[in-house]
Amino acid sequence: MNFGFSEEQDLLRSTARKFLENECPSVKVRALMDGPEAMDPALWAKLAEQGWLGLISPEEYGGMGLGFVDLVVLMEEMGRAVVPGPYFSTVLLGGLAILEAGAAAQKKEWLPKIAEGEKRATLGWMEPSAMLGPQGVTLGAAQSGGRFTLSGTKLFVHDAHTADAIVVAARTSSGKTAEDGITLFLLPKGTPGLQVTLLPTMDQTRKLCDVTLTNVTVGAEAVMGEVGGGWQPLSRVLDRATVALCAEMCGGAQKVLEMTVEYAKIRQTFGRPIGSYQGVKHKAADMLVDVENSKSITYYAAWAMDEGVPEGPLAVSMAKAYVSDAYRRVAAAGIQLHGGIGFTWEHDLHLYFKRAKGSELTFGDATHHRERVAQLVNL
């Protein structure tokens, strides 16, 4: 048994940390989050240069062909730097959906361009009902003479406003079960009837959109995989994206812990560093437990994705349930232990706190995933 990282993975971590410290320091994060796009073409090109836009894409599509354990290392560093922009949506949502569900021609057309940094993609799956399961997919796609007409709204779509393509989950039929009858469509930017509206969000580093489709008519070339068989690949994408999100959350939580410990060593009250008081020290110890445990279960989930073990979905839900609560607790404790300064806009803690809150509620919160765990272990 070896539940640790390889030398190559350690190297990836130190490379990514140094890269992001140089290329995406907090001043850059703040400049990007203030703009509507949160996207810097120069930074994007550099991410492509590192090969990270194609990290999990197979080599035949210009990717590095690495696995989720490798990806977790990079995502931790991304979360540590609260990197804004469409990396997550392009690699883990749009890109991964094309990889998992796309037809050969779609993969060939999009994946190399994504890896090269030329194109970006995202995924619209959730609707205003905010339901997480297949029954939440109600956006209708009426079939007539080999063409499909889609109408409805996808909500909370990551970075749709800067994406060159949006993968949309639609209902082509109502089958025996909710899983049955969902179809994925690949809609390039500018498709007539496709309207994207940027939404103001608490976490400004992560942009969310309303994607409304009004009689969007497409042919068979837009269909990804089998008509009606979209739920299985979609749930695989969502599980994998959830693991990557957990890794990002681990990296953010680790950074908050470090900031807080450093501050507790130097900040004096009553003539002593606050870290010498048990009221502070014990809270910091609780933060460490949360951070280390979050990593353990996230690494396990990433391993489960790479190995394709049957308990994969269980591992994902265990990780998301644990990390959702842990990052929220850690980020809040970080602000509390910093006192007033931690509550200022100027201090970076709020970037982490808001990212923690947004991430907690993305792909299902802890309550949702605990119930899924209960189901998967046959309670």
Place this chain on the structure above:
Amino acid sequence: MDLALTPEQMSFRNEVRSWLKVNLPKDWVETVRAGSDIPRSDAYDFLSRWQRKLYDAGFMGLTWPKEYGGRGLTFMEELILHQEMALVKAPPILNILAIGMAGPTIIAYGTEEQKRRYPAKMLSCEEIWCQGYSEPNAGSDLAALQTRAVKDGDCWVVNGQKVWTSVAQLADWMMLLARTDPDAPRHKGITYFLLDMKLPGITIKPLKQITGDPEFNEVYLDNVRVHESQILGGLNNGWAVGMTTLMYERLALGFGLQVRLRIALDGLIELARRTRRNGSPATKDATIRQKLAQLWIDTEVFKYTGARAITKLLKGELPGPEASTGKMMWVEGHQRLQELAMEIQGPYSQLTRGSKWAIESGLWQYSFLRSLANSIEGGTTEIMKNIIGERVLGLPKG
């Protein structure tokens, strides 16, 4: 990253598995559901025989050197053994203080004679050990201990009192910390003795706990003459030796703790399935499901945090921050689990052994009360958090 076992480890697992299939005491499995904690005094004889059986089969002291009665294997085999025992809800190890603490410390600090004399008999359960650290005025602040040992010829004469001493009434030996130089700074004047519990001058008084069970004891030491050859690790070096013991305690018991949590959780889930709540099994109640699922998650998290620590040990590295959290995780998880057992039983949780209405003969009521001690024994949660804050995070001492 590879969580799979090697062929050698697989074959070891199969060896354990098939042995357990034949040798697991059937009657124990029926009564173990709530038995996640240190066993009750009425199980001592049974557990002594069980450990002997494991020893005869070669499953005790897996990581200890062969010349001292062990098998010279790695922590991986130790982990496999514990996991297999958990899967079948095997009874716990009675002589755990010897195997988790005294043995590794003697192997680390003992003279060749001491190493040949003591460890093997710990494994076979021929000699049971207790821990003589805490005193009425020295618990979390262990260096405040006042038990004195004064040199007289080739012996040391010990006077003082130890308290919260588990299994003292069964023990053949005690890991004794006593002050041998009262003028030295408090950490420097302490010596670690291997104390024969049959020596004259030792009085053991059972302490009845809130469970009603006399598991702990007070031990009075009244002019007890200990030969100087019974010093472990050198005169006035007891603090360093004793801290090593605690490190082993936290490391070695860590394997067992995760397994005990798993066994207790399986028992709790069975209880929830059988218990009706508003006309349906408690497992169908939305709130109970949330709590059970969280415990399931926490138990798995505990396992993988342990796996990270073991990976470092196997590579010959020192465990990182993840290794220091095990005791706290066990305590927090186990106490929450026992609270949930009471919640699931509802009004029936008030009934104990002796009532025909008591659920599972009142075993859960014992475990519930016993779990209150988890956050006190073996390092209080407050002390564990100090250790994490200071030694792992590098925060200043108070």
